[in-house]
Amino acid sequence: MLDQSKPVYQRLRDVIANAILDGQFRDGDILPSVRSLAAEQGANPLTVAKAYQTFQDEGLVIVKRGVGMFVAPGATDRLRSLMREDFLTNVWPPVAEQMRRIGLDARTLLDIADA
The missing domain is CATH 1.10.10.10 (Winged helix-like DNA-binding domain superfamily/Winged helix DNA-binding domain)
Known part of the structure; x- marks a missing residue:
């Protein structure tokens, strides 16, 4: 997205x-x-x-x-590493906070993703 x-x-x-x-x-x-x-x-x-x-x-x-x-x-691997770092640093923290706030645990999220 x-x-x-x-x-x-x-x-x-x-x-x-x-x-x-x-x-x-x-x-x-x-x-x-x-x-x-x-x-x-x-x-x-x-x-x-x-x-x-x-x-x-x-x-x-x-x-x-x-x-x-x-x-x-080697660009694909480096790019994947850069984007993973960006995700964990910038994207994931607010998502994790929102999950905590609404009571959504990782297992439920994975179940939804697998459905």
């Missing part, structure tokens, strides 16, 4: 990250061009470029000039 309160470039980053984690793009695969992703997502190419830049800054993609942008070796 994409957080609509985030800036557009971060939401685009989430779209790309989810595609990598879901196996749409594997380590070594070429990512869609900036223009292609912008057209697909209805976004400004500069905004897509900013989203891609965050991956470059984190070493999750490799740019081959004149060829394209590729998922870096």
Whole structure:
């Protein structure tokens, strides 16, 4: 689920990250061009470029000039680790607090998820 309160470039980053984690793009695969992703997502190419830049800054993609942008070796595992850390630090604490507040235990939550 994409957080609509985030800036557009971060939401685009989430779209790309989810595609990598879901196996749409594997380590070594070429990512869609900036223009292609912008057209697909209805976004400004500069905004897509900013989203891609965050991956470059984190070493999750490799740019081959004149060829394209590729998922870096080991990027899927690193991305999964980064997102897990973000979930446990930023997402889970308020969820756990709300569960406590309404008397929802982990077993019940898992039973609901398995149904």
